[in-house]
Amino acid sequence: MIAGPATEWDGADPIVSVDGVSFRYGDRPVLEDVSLDVEPGAFLGLVGPNGSGKSTLLELVLGLERPDSGSVTLFGDRAHEFDEGERIGYVAQDATETARDMPVTVREVVAMGRYPHRLVGRFSRADRRAIDEAMERVGIADLASRRIGRLSGGQRQRVFIARALASEADLLVLDEPTVGVDAESREAFYRLLGDLNASGLTIVLIEHDIGVVTTYATEIACLNRRLYFDGDPSEFVATDALADAYGTDQHVVHHDH
Template sequence: MNGTTVETVSEAVVTVENASFAFADRPVVDDVSLEIEPGAFLGLVGPNGSGKTTLVELMLGLRRPDSGAVRLFGEPAHAFDDGERVAYVAQHATKAAGRMPVTVREAVTMGRYPHRLVGRFSETDRRAIDNALERVDLTELIDRRVSRLSGGQRQRVFIARALAAEADLLVLDEPTVGVDAESREAFYDLLHDLNATGITIILIEHDIGVVTNHATEIVCINRELYFDGDPETFVETNALADAYGAEQAVLEHDH
């Protein structure tokens, strides 16, 4: 981001301590504990309905755990109010943009809203927006409606919005659904570059091969925590088979 490295702080970005959450009587997250260090690229994997999105929502304070504790940048996640430090691209966010008449520039500019809800944008704000657009190669499309872009281009808009926020934590929930293979690979290269500048990334992704290729840490859950460690160890253990309840093999592939 702006070619600078985010300052490394000693505190964990996210700390989850024995967190549990249930919808009505149906437990979705059960006694999960984990810690995400600054600069990590964490791949969160698990079967459909395994509680990945709910766990992320707990981490971001969008939900409160029924028991246990979740801390974001050292503060209780539900009380965390420094929105500038977090950027979230929710599942199906690009679909949610729907037919709304919003240009690429307007969408990316939203990333600066937590910095400046009212009043004129400063030179710093404008530079952050321009840099974000440049970073994802959208400068040519700034006046186009987001709804008129392809899935891959739209995905880049949402990433640019996150970059414009100059957040320390970038959370992406299945960001490449509906995106073609070529755009997807370019997208992961971009995430890799961002992580190299010090941004902490949490990525929920179904393609386990892709996650193990790019992430520096894997967390595998299916309601409860099955694995938390590096990708190499994850591939060697039976955590995946245990979580999915069937024999699984991780196939390494290039898109």
């Protein structure tokens, strides 16, 4: 069980702190004694083979699951008790596919990010400005009136990023966000994430393209039930952690900015 009292986050401590976490689904161990921190302004790339526990770790960070042992804190609170959801922008693995059938416009989706801030009634001038600025920042202002289902996968991902920005999120969490997105759009999407991170947004990303992660992330965590590496991307490339975690010879292909 999680031990210890929740603490108040003062902006200097890690945004996310995972301490000695283990988790099982029934009799199947998924995570074993995993510890890592996500500092403010970091861009953490979480890599590992399929079934390695990456998505489960995100669920624990988001408070959707509770660890069997160890603790997870989010902005200083126990993750499962954290109730300021507007501070987190979450883009799920199947978000773009689910969005195909949403009968709403781009602006309406981005506006959802303002719901936690909105008072009863209409959006305020500040709400409308935040929505406009978020769309402009990710380059989709010209798509505001388009139905989201008519956009490309890369464009839909930008809509979800804009929704997080409109909510004034402090942490952006993405689970394989470019599945089904063409290579050119993927590169543009990750350049956008790099720019957002450079402006101060903290990002946690699950991505199978290790070359992308080592190019854009400021920190790599390599996971396969236990943590094989947590640190600088350049150091990760020079270690055996990748081969050890995947159980095979792996090569990193770098992407040009």
